[in-house]
Amino acid sequence: MTAVLSMFVLGSYLSYSIWKLKKHLHMLQLNSYLNERYAGWLGQHLRQSYAVKEFLPCLACLPLVFGSAILTAGSWTVAYLFLFLFREHAQEKKALVFTPRAMRLYAAMILVLLVICALSVQGLMTRNNFVILFQMAFLIFFNIASFLVALIANFLESPLERRINLWYFRAARKRIREMPRLRTVGITGSYGKTSTKAILQSMMAQRFHVLMTPESYNTPMGISKVIRADLRPVHEIFIAEMGARQLGDISTLCDLVSPHFGILTSIGEQHLETFHTLDAIKRTKFELIDALPPDGIAFLNMDNEHIRDMAPHCRVKCISFGIDSTDLHYSARHICMDSQGCSFDFCLPDGRSQEFRTSLLGRHNIYNMLGAAALACELGVDVNMIQSVVRNLTPLPHRLEVKNTSQEITIIDDAFNSNPAGARSALEVLQAIDGKKKILITPGMVELGKWEYELNRQFGCQAAACCDYIILVGRKQSLPLQDGLRSMNFSRYYVARDLYEANQHLRTIVTAGDVVLYENDLPDTYNE
Numbered sequence: 001m002t003a004v005l006s007m008f009v010l011g012s013y014l015s016y017s018i019w020k021l022k023k024h025l026h027m028l029q030l031n032s033y034l035n036e037r038y039a040g041w042l043g044q045h046l047r048q049s050y051a052v053k054e055f056l057p058c059l060a061c062l063p064l065v066f067g068s069a070i071l072t073a074g075s076w077t078v079a080y081l082f083l084f085l086f087r088e089h090a091q092e093k094k095a096l097v098f099t100p101r102a103m104r105l106y107a108a109m110i111l112v113l114l115v116i117c118a119l120s121v122q123g124l125m126t127r128n129n130f131v132i133l134f135q136m137a138f139l140i141f142f143n144i145a146s147f148l149v150a151l152i153a154n155f156l157e158s159p160l161e162r163r164i165n166l167w168y169f170r171a172a173r174k175r176i177r178e179m180p181r182l183r184t185v186g187i188t189g190s191y192g193k194t195s196t197k198a199i200l201q202s203m204m205a206q207r208f209h210v211l212m213t214p215e216s217y218n219t220p221m222g223i224s225k226v227i228r229a230d231l232r233p234v235h236e237i238f239i240a241e242m243g244a245r246q247l248g249d250i251s252t253l254c255d256l257v258s259p260h261f262g263i264l265t266s267i268g269e270q271h272l273e274t275f276h277t278l279d280a281i282k283r284t285k286f287e288l289i290d291a292l293p294p295d296g297i298a299f300l301n302m303d304n305e306h307i308r309d310m311a312p313h314c315r316v317k318c319i320s321f322g323i324d325s326t327d328l329h330y331s332a333r334h335i336c337m338d339s340q341g342c343s344f345d346f347c348l349p350d351g352r353s354q355e356f357r358t359s360l361l362g363r364h365n366i367y368n369m370l371g372a373a374a375l376a377c378e379l380g381v382d383v384n385m386i387q388s389v390v391r392n393l394t395p396l397p398h399r400l401e402v403k404n405t406s407q408e409i410t411i412i413d414d415a416f417n418s419n420p421a422g423a424r425s426a427l428e429v430l431q432a433i434d435g436k437k438k439i440l441i442t443p444g445m446v447e448l449g450k451w452e453y454e455l456n457r458q459f460g461c462q463a464a465a466c467c468d469y470i471i472l473v474g475r476k477q478s479l480p481l482q483d484g485l486r487s488m489n490f491s492r493y494y495v496a497r498d499l500y501e502a503n504q505h506l507r508t509i510v511t512a513g514d515v516v517l518y519e520n521d522l523p524d525t526y527n528e
Contacts (some may be wrong), residue, residue, distance in 0.1 A: 002069075002125070003125060005069065005070065005073040005124075006073075006121060006124040006125050008073055008074075008076075008077045009073050009076050009077065009124060009136075010117050010120070010121070010124075011077075012076065012077040012078075012079075012080035012081050012084075013076075013080050013117070013139055013143065014113070014114075014117065015080065015081070015084045016080045016081075016083045016084040016087070016143070017113055017142075017143050017146060018110055018113065019084060019087060020087075020143065020146050021106070021109045021110065021113065021146055021149060021150060022096065022106065024049075024109070024146060024147050024149075024150035025096060025102060025105060025106050025109065025150065026095075026096040027041060028105070028150060028154060029096060029097065029102055030094070033101065033105070033154065033161070035151055035154055035155060035158075038147075038150070038151070038154075039151070042147055049145075049146075049147050050144045050145070050146075051088070053083065054083065054140075054143060054144050055140075055144070056079045056082070056083065057076055057079040057080060057136070057140050057143075058140060059075070059079070060072060060075035060076040060078070060079045061075075061076070061133055061136050061137070062075075063075060064129050064132060064133050064136075069129070069132065072132075072136075076136065101161060101164075104157060104160070104161075105153060105154060105157055108153040108154075108156060108157040109149055109150055109153040111153070112149050112152050112153045112156070113142075113146075113149055116138075116139070116142050116149070117139070119138075120135040120138060120139055123135035123138075124136075165220070165221055168221065168224045168225070168228065169220055169221075169224050169256060171224070171228060172223070172224035172225075172227035172228050172256060173255070173256050173257075173258075175227055175228065175231060176227060176231075176238075176256070176257055176258055177258065179231075179233065179235075181236065182231075182235060182236065182237075182238055183236065183237055183238075183260045183261070183379075184237075184238045184239075184240060184257045184258055184259045184260055184261075185200065185237065185238070185239045185240065185259060185260070185261045185262070185263065185375065186240055186242050186250075186253070186254065186257065186259035186261070186262045186263070186288045186291075187200070187239065187240070187241050187242065187262075187263045187265065187371075188241075188242040188243070188244065188250055188262070188263075188264060188265070188285055188288050189263075189264055189265030189266040189267065189285060189301075190265075190266050190267055190268040190269070190270040190271070190281065190285070190419065191265065191266050191268065191270055191364070191417075191419045191421065191422055192265035192266050192364060192367060192368050192371075193216075193218065193241045193242070193243070193265060194215070194216050194241060194396065194399075195365065195368045195396055195399060196263060196265050196368040196371050196372050197212055197213070197239055197241045198212070198396055199368055199369055199372040199389075199390075199393060200212075200239055200263070200371075200372035200375060200376065201239055202389045202392075202393065203372055203373065203376040203381055203385070203386050203389050204237050204239070204375075204376055204379070204381065206376075206381050206382070206385040206386075206389065207379075207380065207381050207382075207385075208236040208237045208379075209234050209235050209236045209237070210235065210236070210237045210238075210239065211226070211230055211231055211232075211235045211237070211238050211239070212238070212239035212240075212241075213226050213239065213240050213241050214226065216241065216243070217241065218240075218241040218242055218243030218253075219243060220252055220253060220256060223240055223253065223256060223257065224256065227256075227257075237379075238257065240253065240257045240259070242254075242288060244271070244284050244285070245271055245274040245275070246274055246275060246280075246284070247275075247280055247283060247284050248284070248287070249284060249287075250284055250285065250287035250288050250291075251287045251290075251291065254287065254288060254291035255291075259288065259291060259292060259296070260292070260293065260295075260296050260297075261292070261296060261297050261298075261299065261375060262288040262289050262291075262292055262296070262297075262298050262299065263299040263371045263372075263375060264285060264286070264288065264289065264298065264299070264300050264301060264307055265301055265367065265368065265371055266301055266304050266307070266367070266421065267281060267282055267285050267304055267306035267307055267310075268281075268304075268306070268419060268420060268421060269281075269419070269420060269448050269449070269451050269455060270419045270447060270448070271447050272447065272448050272449030272450070272451060272452075273446075273447040273448065273449045273452075274447070275449070276449060278306070281306075282306050282309070282310055286310050286313070289310075289314055289315075289316070290315070292316045293316075294316065295316075296316045296317070297316065297317045297318075297319055297375075297378060298314055298316055298317070298318045298319070299318075299319045299320075299321065299371055299374050299375050299378075300314070300318055300319070300320055300321070301321060301322055301367055301370075301371060302320040302321065302322045302325045302328060303322035303323055303324050303325050303367070308325075319374050319375075319378060321367075321370040321371055321374045322367070322370070323335070323363070323366060323367070323370075328347075329349045329374065330346070330347065330348065330349065330370055330373065330374040330377070331346075331347045331370070332344040332345065332346060332347070332356075332366050332369075332370055333345045333347055333353070335363075335366065337361075337363075337428075337429075337432055338432060339402075339432055339433040339434060340359065341357065341358050341359040341360060341361060342357075342358060342360070342361070342362075342365075342366065343355065343356065343357045343358075344356055344366060346370075346373060346383070346386075346387075348377065348383065352383075354383050354384075354386075354387055355387075356369070356387055356390045356391070357390070357391055358390045358391060358393050359393065359394065359395075360393055360394075360395060360400070361395070361400045361402065361412075361429045361432075362400050362422075362425040362426065362428065362429050363425050363428065364421060364422055364425045365400070365425075369390055369393075373386050373390070396416075397413075397416070398413050398414065398415045398416035398521075399413075399414060399416050400412060400413075400414045400425075400426060400429060401413040401414075402433075407510075407512055408512040408513060409510055409511075409512065409513075409514050409515075409516060410433060410435055410514070410515045410516070411516050411518070412426065412429060412430060412433070412515065412516065412517040412518065413518050414426045414517065414518060414519050414520070415518045415519070415520060415521035416520075416521075417520060418442070418444075418445045418519055418520035419445060420445065420448075420455050420458075420459070423442075423445065423459050423462070423519055423520075424462060426517055426519050427440075427462055427463060427466050427467075427517075427519075429517075430466060430467070430515060430517045431466045433515050434515075435513055435514055435515035436511065436512075436513040436514050436515075437468040437469055437509075437510075437511070437513075437514040437515070438466060438467050438468050438469075438514075438515050438517075439467065439468065439469045439470070439471070439506070439509070439510065439514055439515065439516045439517070440463050440467045440469075440470045440471070440516075440517050440519060441470075441471045441473065441499075441502050441503075441506065441516065441517070441518050441519070442459075442463075442470075442471075442472065442473065442478075442481070442517075442518070442519040442520055443472070443473035443474045443477050443478060443499075443520055443521070443522050444456040444459060444472075444474075444477060444478055444480065444481050444520065445459065445520065446477075446522060452480070453480045454480075456478075456480035456481050456484070457480045457481070457483050457484040457487070458484065459481060459484065460480065460481035460482065460483065460484020460485045460487075460488075461484045461485075461487060461488050463481075463484075463485070464484065464485050464488035464490035465488070468492065469492045469493070469494075469509060470485065470490070470492065470493040470494075471493070471494050471495075471496055471502045471505055471506060472493060472494070472495045472496065473496050473498060473499055473502050473522075474495075474496075474497070474498070474522070475495055475497060477522070478495060482495065499521060
């Protein structure tokens with residue numbers, strides 16, 4: 001095969017292969033750039049990593065068996081140009097974000113691909129048709145299995161990323177330690193972190209200059225970015241949300257921000273897939289409490305049985321909050337819920353109480369408000385100011401957010417994520433809102449490890465008790481929910497392939513006056 005023909009062969013191959021690598025970059029990004037998590041995703045979704053039509057270039061190699069290199073090169077070029085021009089554009093819930101890291105990794109992927117092509121050049125330019133055939137098969141393999149290119153590039157590039165991350169981490173930690181008057185609040189828990197953080201920021205802003213990590217920034221690099229970009233000497237309080245997927249993650253974040261106060265919102269089954277045991281989750285969440293200085297204060301949700309179990313090991317001052325437990329420092333009593341929100345008496349340690357009214361829905365939001373209000377009170381924010389803040393709170397996007405459509409349909413958007421306690425609370429809200437039919441749309445809950453099947457089956461049983469119709473998303477993902485519904489002899493449900501099909505089906509059954517709850521919306525990595 002001549003040099004010109006080889007250029008056509010490699011050029012058409014690269015045009016499609018480079019585009020395909022972007023899909024793997026997207027999945028790597030959704031899996032936190034961790035090869036082990038990405039490999040786990042591949043193990044469950046290998047069929048989604050390639051298309052049957054990608055075997056088309058194999059047919060283009062047939063003329064080579066009869067000695068026609070020119071016809072083979074032409075057929076190959078047409079095949080890969082066909083794949084490129086008619087490539088699939090799947091709908092994405094969360095699009096690929098070309099951050100500096102993503103761009104570096106994409107460049108590394110392309111470099112690995114170019115090395116593979118370079119290894120094939122000499123073989124393609126030989127006169128031996130069997131050698132050419134082998135080189136073409138070699139290229140086809142690395143196109144179909146392009147996830148291997150992604151894994152190799154990520155492995156080779158990871159030492160550079162570790163050095164970059166360490167530099168950012170140290171620079172952010174240095175800035176925190178250069179501000180001795182700054183008081184830092186760490187918030188962690190299996191759920192409720194982001195909402196508690198947002199509520200606390202609103203309360204603390206009544207008296208202090210406050211900076212909080214935005215959205216769900218709760219990783220070392222996310223928090224480091226906020227510190228370096230936004231933290232200024234004028235700030236008196238820094239509120240950091242702390243996420244974790246394994247032992248030591250919270251300790252790392254505490255080393256970064258040096259918290260003075262810690263709020264532990266909850267401990268539950270969330271992320272059992274990576275923690276493996278509930279004991280590991282408990283120990284990881286309490287890394288925040290263990291990291292507090294001798295004069296620090298821990299704020300603990302004592303209604304949570306796992307937090308109660310760990311509380312005796314707390315070595316700093318503990319402030320308790322809750323609803324059902326006794327001997328609490330801060331509590332909510334006389335709770336009333338309706339479709340407009342809820343009201344309760346906020347009880348303080350000195351025996352005083354203040355009636356709070358909020359538009360936030362759900363019992364779990366009362367816990368979020370209690371934890372934030374307890375810390376605000378301890379730092380001197382007037383309870384009347386806290387009452388005013390609570391009255392004006394609005395839901396965070398996709399967290400039990402109620403919307404009314406022009407067709408007189410009430411939408412409860414709780415699609416951000418889901419956990420057993422949050423799902424129960426969402427169903428309570430669905431029951432509390434007046435409407436004709438009560439409709440649930442959900443794929444169920446994930447990252448619950450060995451308990452995932454049973455907890456989703458229980459969720460199905462709970463949903464059957466209060467819903468008129470249920471649309472399940474994902475035929476495999478929703479199997480435990482289906483088992484739960486069948487165990488309750490509930491037959492009014494439909495299983496959709498994806499959220500798009502679920503919404504299409506909803507349009508055929510929904511009528512004015514209905515209430516629709518969206519409970520959880522899984523990322524693209526869970527597409528079937």
